[in-house]
Amino acid sequence: MNEAKVEEKQVIGKTKLTKELEEILPPTHVSTDMYDIEATSGDLSLLSKYHYKFKKEYQATHVVRPGTTEELSNVMKKCKEYSIPMTIRAAGSSCYSSSTPTNGGVIIDMRRMDKIYEIDANNKTVRCGAGISWLRLIEALLEYGLGPKCYPTSYKSSCVGGFVVTSGKVGIGVLKNGIMKDAIKSLVFVKPDGSVETISRTSQGDLTLDDIIGSFGIFGAVAEVELEVTSLNTxxxxxxxxxxxxxxxxxxxxxxxxxxxxxxxxxxxxxxxxxxxxxxxxxxxxxxxxxxxxxxxxxxxxxxxxxxxxxxxxxxxxxxxxxxxxxxxxxxxxxxxxxxxxxxxxxxxxxxxxxxxxxxxxxxxxxxxxxxxxxxxxxxxxxxxxxxxxxxxxxxxxxxxxxxxxxxxxxxxxxxxxxxxxxxYTLGVVNTFYFLRFNPERAEYLMNLKNKIDPEDLVNSYRLVKAKMRTWRVGLLFWIAKRLYRTA
Ligand SMILES: Cc1cc2nc3c(=O)[nH]c(=O)nc-3n(C[C@H](O)[C@H](O)[C@H](O)COP(=O)(O)OP(=O)(O)OC[C@H]3O[C@@H](n4cnc5c(N)ncnc54)[C@H](O)[C@@H]3O)c2cc1C
Incomplete structure (x- = not known):
């Protein structure tokens, strides 16, 4: 980021950004409340709690809840305009600080994007918002005698988009019906600059389905998902x-x-x-x-x-x-x-x-x-x-x-x-340093793509391509920890 942009970012301030976000979304869905921010920053692994204890600047200033692809796109355009970091969050069940802010900025809570646009019972497909929980989708499909081909055991809370970007290789239905990737027909995707693209199995653009699956949201947000579903068994x-x-x-x-x-x-x-x-x-x-x-x-x-x-x-x-x-x-x-x-x-x-x-x-x-x-x-x-x-x-x-x-x-x-x-299996923020050390080729591929799609590293920073932690520091910490624990 150049100096002018840094200055501009400082001048904008929280209030100006709040006002501008309120022009994009209904004001009730733009929050600067500290409890709201805390509630959408942690996860079950408690690691984010340790992070924020020492690094207050990681914490976001806003939580926004877009309800449509257009609203999501406009929020992302606005953040991009002012170089504001964005963290995409669904149910927060994937842990390891996967959907936890690390760079301040705005948390984009996807759970208002929970509409079902179409259930085609004849062709066994469904098109829905990426923020819908699996449970709600299961209940809606049930009416038609249909069910998702696969879903995580965390289906009561976790969302469709969260399973797509965390790879969706394990869970209910995967052995019988295939993994998440096999069920996706297309995605409506919002890139860090707010541009909207439909990506299917045959897409030839900058990003393919393979890039998005397992990406932990570093390339942008899945807004809508079109899935193949299956008939319910008796x-x-x-x-x-x-x-x-x-x-x-x-x-x-x-x-x-x-x-x-x-x-x-x-x-x-x-x-x-x-x-x-x-x-x-x-x-x-x-x-x-x-x-x-x-x-x-x-x-x-x-x-x-x-x-x-x-x-x-x-x-x-x-x-x-x-x-x-x-x-x-x-x-x-x-x-x-x-x-x-x-x-x-x-x-x-x-x-x-x-x-x-x-x-x-x-x-x-x-x-x-x-x-x-x-x-x-x-x-x-x-x-x-x-x-x-x-x-x-x-x-x-x-x-x-x-x-x-x-x-x-x-x-x-x-x-x-x-x-x-x-x-x-799950990387998030805290396991990324292992990925960089042990999967350098894949990491390099993702890094090149990230530089192309999000050169300022605004969306879901410090996952997969860049680590907050240094391997030697972690190694030293654990070396000491082992000795202290033994003597305790
Ligand atoms: C009890 C329990 C059981 C579990 N069972 C399984 C299982 O069977 N199989 C399995 O694979 N995992 C499982 N998990 C892990 C986790 O639930 C899954 O990874 C789940 O799919 C995450 O969904 P989420 O809505 O909570 O996403 P979050 O945790 O909120 O987000 C996960 C990642 O996806 C990104 N993200 C979320 N939504 C979007 C979007 N729309 N666009 C772009 N990026 C997005 C976030 O930034 C983050 O990086 C389990 C976890 C728990 C606690």
Missing amino acids: SIEMAGYGFKTFKMAAEFFRTLKNNDAHKPFFLSLSDKSFEKYAHWTYPARAFFVYAVYSDDPSATSQSVSFAKDAASKLDGLPVEDWYLKEKFRDIADTEVNVGRWCQNLVFQEYWVSDNRIEDFYNFYMEKTSRQRYRNAFYLMSGAKGGNRIKLFGLSDIKDSREFFGIKAVFNDITINNYENKDSL
């Missing part, structure tokens, strides 16, 4: 088995995952601690695999029988019906429930290939077996080949040694995972 059933060893559980998991005749609608693997923290009660055995099947009644029951046969060959013990009911009911809350047990839930999410699940687990055990903190392990299947593993550390907010000690363990596991050609 039956749904959950199967659950407990195993004595991780090896057996992982083998069973892969057997279910890779059987094309009986594709699960949802599939997970968890350890006993996860069951204990995530539910009110928990069954015996050390490891658990849960599969949801959904099809017509006869196909569903054949799939459940297939799971039963496969489990018996690996000494799998069926989970009682009453617990399966609780499990099924809790599918959307299970990860959040772990937070009930502590004041400061620390977690990290990894993308791990099918054939490396055991190696990952063994390394995790090696790193945590002598640690005192309470932990939990949860794996959710992605489409063929990959999985999201979420590690939890239950920490006390007053015990910062423990907090940093857990982060140091996660750091070792992250490095080991990248060295074995796997990666982190």
